[in-house]
Amino acid sequence: MTANLKAESVSFAYEPGRPVFNCVDASVAGGETVGLVGPNGSGKSTLLRVMCGLLRPQHGAVSLNGKPLSAYAGRDRARRVAFLPQAVNPAFALNVFEVVCLGRYPHMGAFGALGPRDKEAAERCMAGTEVEHLRGRDFLTLSGGERQRVLLASILAQEPEILLLDEPTSALDIHHQIEIFSLLGRLAHNRPGGYGILVVTHDLNLAARFCDRILLLGLDQSMLAEGPHDAVLTEPLLSRAYGAPIRVSRHPETGAPLVWAEAPREEETGEKWDTPHKAPSEGRRGASQPGDAP
Amino acid sequence: MTRPGRNMAAAALIIASIGLVVLSLLVGTERVDLGQAWREWRDGVPPSQAPMLGIILDQRLPRTLAALIVGCGLALAGAAFQAMLRNPLAEPYTLGVASSGALGAWTATILIGAYGFPAYLLGLPTIQLLAFVFAELDIIIVYMLAAHRDRISPSVLLLGGITMGMLANGGILFMRYLADPNRVVMMDRWLMGGVDVLGYRPVLTLLVGVAPCAAILLAQAPKFDQLGFGPELAAGRGVNVRLLQASTFVVGSLMTAVAVSVVGTIAFVGLIVPHIVRSITGSRHRLLMPVSAVAGGGFLCFCDIIARKILPGETPIGIVTTLLGAPFFLYLLLRRRFTDWDA
Numbered sequence: 001m002t003a004n005l006k007a008e009s010v011s012f013a014y015e016p017g018r019p020v021f022n023c024v025d026a027s028v029a030g031g032e033t034v035g036l037v038g039p040n041g042s043g044k045s046t047l048l049r050v051m052c053g054l055l056r057p058q059h060g061a062v063s064l065n066g067k068p069l070s071a072y073a074g075r076d077r078a079r080r081v082a083f084l085p086q087a088v089n090p091a092f093a094l095n096v097f098e099v100v101c102l103g104r105y106p107h108m109g110a111f112g113a114l115g116p117r118d119k120e121a122a123e124r125c126m127a128g129t130e131v132e133h134l135r136g137r138d139f140l141t142l143s144g145g146e147r148q149r150v151l152l153a154s155i156l157a158q159e160p161e162i163l164l165l166d167e168p169t170s171a172l173d174i175h176h177q178i179e180i181f182s183l184l185g186r187l188a189h190n191r192p193g194g195y196g197i198l199v200v201t202h203d204l205n206l207a208a209r210f211c212d213r214i215l216l217l218g219l220d221q222s223m224l225a226e227g228p229h230d231a232v233l234t235e236p237l238l239s240r241a242y243g244a245p246i247r248v249s250r251h252p253e254t255g256a257p258l259v260w261a262e263a264p265r266e267e268e269t270g271e272k273w274d275t276p277h278k279a280p281s282e283g284r285r286g287a288s289q290p291g292d293a294p
Numbered sequence: 295m296t297r298p299g300r301n302m303a304a305a306a307l308i309i310a311s312i313g314l315v316v317l318s319l320l321v322g323t324e325r326v327d328l329g330q331a332w333r334e335w336r337d338g339v340p341p342s343q344a345p346m347l348g349i350i351l352d353q354r355l356p357r358t359l360a361a362l363i364v365g366c367g368l369a370l371a372g373a374a375f376q377a378m379l380r381n382p383l384a385e386p387y388t389l390g391v392a393s394s395g396a397l398g399a400w401t402a403t404i405l406i407g408a409y410g411f412p413a414y415l416l417g418l419p420t421i422q423l424l425a426f427v428f429a430e431l432d433i434i435i436v437y438m439l440a441a442h443r444d445r446i447s448p449s450v451l452l453l454g455g456i457t458m459g460m461l462a463n464g465g466i467l468f469m470r471y472l473a474d475p476n477r478v479v480m481m482d483r484w485l486m487g488g489v490d491v492l493g494y495r496p497v498l499t500l501l502v503g504v505a506p507c508a509a510i511l512l513a514q515a516p517k518f519d520q521l522g523f524g525p526e527l528a529a530g531r532g533v534n535v536r537l538l539q540a541s542t543f544v545v546g547s548l549m550t551a552v553a554v555s556v557v558g559t560i561a562f563v564g565l566i567v568p569h570i571v572r573s574i575t576g577s578r579h580r581l582l583m584p585v586s587a588v589a590g591g592g593f594l595c596f597c598d599i600i601a602r603k604i605l606p607g608e609t610p611i612g613i614v615t616t617l618l619g620a621p622f623f624l625y626l627l628l629r630r631r632f633t634d635w636d637a
Contacts, residue, residue, distance in 0.1 A: 054529050074532030083530030091380035092522040092577030105520055105531045112516030112580050158531065 003161030010060030035207030038217030103157030311592025369590025372564020385564030390458030398428025487612025503552025562619020
């Protein structure tokens with residue numbers, strides 16, 4: 001049976017009466033990459049945390065392989081669902097191998113000893129994301145792209161079925177973004193019963209090119225659309241989601257949708273395009289990214 | 295450093311620490327003749343009539359054990375607070391836990407001595423109980439000042455902790471000012487710290503208070519590793535971060551409170567020891583924490599040797615650790631890497 005993580009009509013609010021999203025459905029199954037997109041403050045990161053069990057929805061339910069997610073104990077869950085948050089700031093210097101081995105935590109015994117099986121898994125995962133040559137390097141000295149590949153290896157070391165990734169490419173240059181996304185594609189498709197990957201991203205073009213399905217969250221606390229990129233990445237849907245004119249054409253080579261936002265005209269700048277709802281999840285990390293507001 | 299290299303260095307550190315503990319038994323104002331002590335032991339002379347054996351068993355051993363247990367406890371508490379708060383400058387002293395515990399202990403002593411307060415409350419010694427309550431209040435206040443949602447401000451944490459520590463020391467000084475001059479000497483013990491305990495009762499108090507706490511903290515080592523990469527990644531891997539935080543704060547401050555209630559405030563042990571050990575063993579807490587515990591014991595024995603042999607008279611050990619620790623603290627502040635620690 002392929003793994004399956006499903007959120008059914010979930011609602012979540014950090015403060016009562018101010019829901020981040022209402023009655024939203026989302027799912028990811030083994031062997032597919034699903035892109036979770038939407039404007040700042042639409043609750044993408046919050047939805048990811050709800051699906052990972054870090055936050056409990058006030059309404060609705062999340063199920064993993066047909067069983068309620070809350071019925072799994074913490075480490076039991078972590079052996080099936082792995083979560084990579086957006087900003088990972090290590091407080092201590094560890095080398096790459098040690099960082100990858102941290103992912104073995106859900107499999108460890110009481111005293112945290114690493115057995116041969118753990119080391120084997122760590123080696124395999126480092127090979128999977130092509131970071132074996134970095135094994136002895138201090139994690140803090142790595143470049144952004146290398147760090148992300150090491151962190152991916154470390155969550156793969158949990159040997160999960162589902163990966164939940166929060167903007168894994170937000171700090172990377174265009175080349176490393178493509179590199180990470182094609183790696184995700186391989187992880188989902190290259191093995192029988194491959195990983196199910198749910199990835200939050202702001203880059204609609206990367207999502208169009210590499211994701212099998214796309215979930216579009218709107219600012220009205222609902223899931224606006226769900227389906228293959230052709231059905232979701234359309235001008236009317238995107239313009240509604242982002243509250244701004246969004247244009248879609250075709251990528252000249254891949255034929256995938258090519259999305260861009262129109263620059264605001266003089267008289268229309270200002271309040272109209274300010275995000276109407278500021279979710280605390282975004283505010284907590286500081287101000288919204290200026291590049292995302294048209 | 296390579297893995298075997300690290301293990302070797304850690305082993306050398308442990309051996310050196312044990313050596314310091316043994317040395318602490320032998321060094322002091324009076325020369326110890328081991329051969330004579332052995333003969334007295336073999337002949338079954340009671341310690342009260344055996345000069346050499348008496349010195350070792352009645353004076354040196356309890357004192358060394360006190361230094362060993364307190365050093366272990368403070369170093370472990372330091373390592374745990376640093377992991378918990380993701381900050382290399384966190385330790386029982388800089389967080390104000392040690393001074394607040396000492397204030398609690400001193401308050402209890404006054405209440406018992408001057409106002410006929412019961413020495414035992416709920417079956418627990420009042421001194422240790424009050425030291426624990428004060429230490430716990432301190433860490434709760436400092437944490438609430440510094441934490442915002444799941445983030446912790448390192449500068450507020452340290453400023454808050456140091457301020458709370460100053461407040462507690464001010465409280466001790468105020469009571470010292472008001473106190474009967476005969477009690478002042480005793481009171482200075484809580485300000486300067488001293489492991490010159492008499493007999494085995496204090497040692498037993500230390501052991502009962504510190505050992506279980508140490509065991510609990512050591513068992514959390516793999517979770518502290520996870521926390522090093524942020525609370526969210528740790529939670530995603532199945533660590534109950536809230537529970538870990540609460541238990542570490544309670545257990546770490548309890549351990550510190552018991553230690554300072556017996557020997558007073560001993561600064562910077564929890565800072566220096568884990569830091570030096572980390573540079574040798576790396577940051578994996580499964581190795582870092584037990585080695586820190588042993589090295590902390592060795593370090594405090596070393597400071598006690600300096601206090602009684604090298605410095606004039608019987609210098610309180612807290613003065614020695616402060617004179618060693620404060621420059622080290624400044625050195626850490628000078629190194630810019632500390633700013634990278636913001637959670």
